[in-house]
Amino acid sequence: MAYSKKVMDHFMNPRNVGKIDQASGVGEVGNPVCGDIMHIEIEVKDDIINDIKFQTFGCAAAIATSSMVTEMVKGKTLEEAEKITNRAVAEALDGLPPVKMHCSNLAADALHEAIINYRQGQGGVAEVAKGCCQEQPETNCVKITE
Amino acid sequence: MKAIYMDHSATTPVDPEVLQAMMPYFNEIYGNSSSAHSQGQMAHQALEQAREQVAALIGATPVEIIFTAGGTEADNQAILGFMTHDRQKKGKHLITSSIEHHAVLHSCEYLSKHGFELTILPVNEAGQIEPDTLKAALRPDTALVSIMHANNEIGTIQDIKTLAAISHEAGAVFHTDAVQSTGKIPVDVKELGIDMLSASAHKLYGPKGIGCLYVKKGVTVGSYLHGGAHERNLRAGTVNVPGAVGFGKAAELAQQQMSQNIVHLKDLSLRLTKGILDTIPNSRLTGHPVDRLPGSVSMVFDYVEGESILLMLDSYGIMASSGSACTSGSLDPSHVLLAIGLPHETAHGSLRLTMGKSNTLEEVEQVLTVLPDIIAKLRVMSPLGH
Numbered sequence: 001m002a003y004s005k006k007v008m009d010h011f012m013n014p015r016n017v018g019k020i021d022q023a024s025g026v027g028e029v030g031n032p033v034c035g036d037i038m039h040i041e042i043e044v045k046d047d048i049i050n051d052i053k054f055q056t057f058g059c060a061a062a063i064a065t066s067s068m069v070t071e072m073v074k075g076k077t078l079e080e081a082e083k084i085t086n087r088a089v090a091e092a093l094d095g096l097p098p099v100k101m102h103c104s105n106l107a108a109d110a111l112h113e114a115i116i117n118y119r120q121g122q123g124g125v126a127e128v129a130k131g132c133c134q135e136q137p138e139t140n141c142v143k144i145t146e
Numbered sequence: 147m148k149a150i151y152m153d154h155s156a157t158t159p160v161d162p163e164v165l166q167a168m169m170p171y172f173n174e175i176y177g178n179s180s181s182a183h184s185q186g187q188m189a190h191q192a193l194e195q196a197r198e199q200v201a202a203l204i205g206a207t208p209v210e211i212i213f214t215a216g217g218t219e220a221d222n223q224a225i226l227g228f229m230t231h232d233r234q235k236k237g238k239h240l241i242t243s244s245i246e247h248h249a250v251l252h253s254c255e256y257l258s259k260h261g262f263e264l265t266i267l268p269v270n271e272a273g274q275i276e277p278d279t280l281k282a283a284l285r286p287d288t289a290l291v292s293i294m295h296a297n298n299e300i301g302t303i304q305d306i307k308t309l310a311a312i313s314h315e316a317g318a319v320f321h322t323d324a325v326q327s328t329g330k331i332p333v334d335v336k337e338l339g340i341d342m343l344s345a346s347a348h349k350l351y352g353p354k355g356i357g358c359l360y361v362k363k364g365v366t367v368g369s370y371l372h373g374g375a376h377e378r379n380l381r382a383g384t385v386n387v388p389g390a391v392g393f394g395k396a397a398e399l400a401q402q403q404m405s406q407n408i409v410h411l412k413d414l415s416l417r418l419t420k421g422i423l424d425t426i427p428n429s430r431l432t433g434h435p436v437d438r439l440p441g442s443v444s445m446v447f448d449y450v451e452g453e454s455i456l457l458m459l460d461s462y463g464i465m466a467s468s469g470s471a472c473t474s475g476s477l478d479p480s481h482v483l484l485a486i487g488l489p490h491e492t493a494h495g496s497l498r499l500t501m502g503k504s505n506t507l508e509e510v511e512q513v514l515t516v517l518p519d520i521i522a523k524l525r526v527m528s529p530l531g532h
């Protein structure tokens with residue numbers, strides 16, 4: 001398994017691990033492909049993600065994408081965070097091995113779930129509810145759900 | 147930092163004595179062992195000596211050994227070659243187990259898609275096939291039973307003698323994949339009462355790409371690779387003489403060193419297993435507690451994933467393997483771990499440390515100093531178990 005230097009860095013030294021006291025939004029997604037789980041908590045103030053933490057049960061790629069997504073959206077507006085795609089996370093890590101592309105689904109999806117959860121608490125409208133695979137039908141996910 | 151290799155079930159380093167024995171057969175005695183000239187005859191002699199050495203290790207006679215390009219090919223020939231042979235009149239049913247190596251499992255499944263009938267036996271939670279389960283599955287038309295001797299992932303050893311006897315009572319031929327046991331524990335084809343056996347050199351400090359199929363005299367197996375008349379018409383293709391010489395030497399060394407290796411590896415495994423269980427909560431040994439390969443320590447850790455464990459161990463120079471879904475390439479957890487009844491998420495946290503003759507107690511202690519911290523670090527990152 002050839003991982004990029006960036007993946008190994010985020011895996012060995014993950015950023016923003018843990019939980020937030022009194023989080024404003026919580027998202028958790030499971031990966032139907034390999035059984036992994038990712039949990040993200042956000043603290044939002046004035047539409048800005050002030051703080052974000054993650055916990056992930058999964059491979060090095062899953063941990064690295066989780067860590068990377070938290071780094072990418074910390075300090076960003078909710079609108080900006082909603083636009084983060086799985087592909088963008090993978091690209092920020094200098095790519096993932098093809099068999100590991102599905103792992104990046106976890107991170108962006110958990111983030112989007114956390115935002116939905118926050119908006120629901122705020123009386124906003126839930127709009128993003130992507131499951132694994134829907135965004136990247138070319139990944140391995142499709143095979144498994146057959 | 148000196149690297150610590152604990153993945154001997156995947157492959158072993160070639161023993162220096164084996165390498166030395168092989169060297170002349172690349173460019174000094176390079177003849178085709180089928181050639182009539184003196185180069186060919188020298189190669190032929192070396193090949194036949196290797197056949198004797200391999201036969202001696204498993205208690206066979208040299209004519210019962212067919213050299214193959216490894217364990218996978220031997221398994222394919224035993225199953226496909228036997229079941230499709232004209233003289234195999236018994237029937238179209240075959241039996242195997244749910245914890246076989248894919249070389250056996252996929253060969254059997256291939257047949258089941260081509261007109262044969264296959265029964266895959268379950269195992270108990272220690273990974274053993276219950277004799278009664280086999281008895282119940284045998285039919286009048288069962289031609290072949292293929293059950294592995296020692297498992298590559300969990301180390302469990304089967305009671306092959308009993309299973310072979312039960313198969314024979316029903317008139318079926320018995321094959322065992324002994325790739326993991328040959329050279330590590332006593333394997334005697336007569337004592338076990340088996341008809342066919344697969345072995346591979348690279349698991350016993352020999353080279354990769356050479357193995358053998360033992361076929362008991364009187365048992366007819368067809369060829370699997372078709373072509374020339376090599377290996378008594380049973381395996382076509384110019385014989386890999388340097389490989390066979392290496393396999394022969396490795397077999398000889400394995401025989402000489404076996405009892406001392408077993409004592410050494412049992413010591414290491416005992417210490418490693420106890421050390422892990424004592425220092426890491428929610429950890430368990432998989433496979434049979436006693437009937438297992440002497441150097442094999444297979445564990446599961448709740449709440450963490452195997453590939454993450456492997457990469458962290460690798461950063462300390464420790465090399466191991468896992469049956470986790472994330473390491474498999476296919477993204478399914480190991481079929482062996484599922485077959486012994488582990489839930490998907492537990493199989494996810496599997497770690498296999500397989501030690502060899504050059505591993506030391508110091509290396510085991512080194513693993514024990516880093517592994518608990520690695521598991522703890524990954525558990526902090528995990529959403530489970532808090």
Ligand SMILES: Cc1ncc(COP(=O)(O)O)c(C=O)c1O
Nearest residue numbers: 216217218247249298325326346
């Ligand atoms: C139990 C078992 N059978 C078969 C094989 C295949 O052997 P080879 O690698 O020589 O093809 C292996 C090892 O890879 C094994 O562990």
Ligand code: FES
Nearest residue numbers: 034059062103472
């Ligand atoms: S999360 Fe399982 S393969 Fe990456």
